[in-house]
Amino acid sequence: MLRYVVLLLTFLLFFQLATIIQGYAMDTGVFIATDRIKRNLGDVKVCPDRELFEETKLAAHKWNSAIEYFAVRFMWFELNKLKLIITDKDCDAFISLGKPYEKRVGNVRFLDENILATAIPGIEGGKIIFNITVSDKLPRSMLLPIIIHELSHVLGLGHSITKIDHIYKPATDASGSGSITSYDVYALYVKYVKNGDEQLVRIPAYIPYMTADMPLPDIISVMVSVLAVLVVDRRFLKRGKT
Numbered sequence: 001m002l003r004y005v006v007l008l009l010t011f012l013l014f015f016q017l018a019t020i021i022q023g024y025a026m027d028t029g030v031f032i033a034t035d036r037i038k039r040n041l042g043d044v045k046v047c048p049d050r051e052l053f054e055e056t057k058l059a060a061h062k063w064n065s066a067i068e069y070f071a072v073r074f075m076w077f078e079l080n081k082l083k084l085i086i087t088d089k090d091c092d093a094f095i096s097l098g099k100p101y102e103k104r105v106g107n108v109r110f111l112d113e114n115i116l117a118t119a120i121p122g123i124e125g126g127k128i129i130f131n132i133t134v135s136d137k138l139p140r141s142m143l144l145p146i147i148i149h150e151l152s153h154v155l156g157l158g159h160s161i162t163k164i165d166h167i168y169k170p171a172t173d174a175s176g177s178g179s180i181t182s183y184d185v186y187a188l189y190v191k192y193v194k195n196g197d198e199q200l201v202r203i204p205a206y207i208p209y210m211t212a213d214m215p216l217p218d219i220i221s222v223m224v225s226v227l228a229v230l231v232v233d234r235r236f237l238k239r240g241k242t
Contacts, residue, residue, distance in 0.1 A: 032187040033158030036198035037121065037128055039191070041081035044154060047091035052134060052143065056095050059147040060084035063155070066180035066212035067188065074182070074207070076189045084151065091129065093119075093154045095147065098133035117146050119153040130154045152184065156191050161200065182210040 048056035063084050071079040100118040101111050117134045132150045134143065148171050160183070171180045183203045190196035 030183055030203045031161040031200045032183060032203065033161070034187060034191040034196055034199050034201060035153075035156050035158060037156060038197055039156055041078065041192050043083050043085045045085050045087045045090055045092045046151070046154065047088050047094050048086065049094075049096040051097050052095050052147065053086075055143040055147050057086050059144055059151055060086055062148060062180055062212075063151055067185055069212040070182050070185040070210075071189075073210075074186075076185070076193065078193045079185070079189050082155070082188065082192060084155075092127075093130040093132060093151075095132040095134065095150070097136045100133040100135055101137070116142075117150050119150045148180065155188060156197075157184065157187055179211040182207055 046056060046060060067079055067082055071077055101113055101115045103110055103112055115135070116138060117132065119130050119132045121128050121130050123129070130153065132147075132154070134146055134150070138146065152171055171184050186203060186207055187196075187201045190199065190201045
């Protein structure tokens with residue numbers, strides 16, 4: 001029983017200390033924009049076309065998992081009410097394959113191959129609806145990170161702005177890997193809970209960079225905690241032998 005108590009205490013104490021040291025020693029240099037659309041916490045209904053159903057379902061699951069994980073991890077409990085729902089009615093967003101790279105200026109048509117997807121808000125029946133178009137030229141392997149990124153706009157986030165060429169790219173940065181980070185979820189927390197509409201949310205120094213699927217600071221904390229327990233066990237074993 002003692003070893004488990006020591007394990008828990010060591011984990012909590014080490015993580016808090018490591019977070020403070022890391023946070024106040026390093027400026028994240030990251031800002032994430034929020035849009036001006038007022039949203040309430042609750043279900044956000046997403047309606048994908050059949051061709052993108054599986055990728056959209058997985059993208060929504062990753063967002064929901066990240067929100068739940070970080071809401072508990074950093075005690076942003078109110079954010080647990082926010083959830084993406086895949087459905088085919090009463091939609092807040094539609095997702096389909098198309099040609100977002102095609103542009104027109106007057107009668108002139110041109111292509112911009114750098115545009116992989118667009119998320120354009122509109123008003124239907126007094127309700128704001130996002131129409132997301134994903135490039136039909138993308139390979140299957142790129143669909144998931146692109147949809148994860150576009151869903152960040154549906155949730156109310158813009159792109160990230162970094163002071164430097166930051167190695168950590170939140171999902172809100174189109175050049176990122178698609179991983180949803182503590183930075184992204186903090187920006188959602190500010191928007192939904194702190195009424196942070198139309199802001200550049202500065203990521204506080206005390207929030208470590210983490211992804212929900214690979215929370216490295218927690219892994220380090222666990223490793224140190226296990227080592228501490230092993231040391232304690234050895235000391236008790238030595239006492240038992242004397």
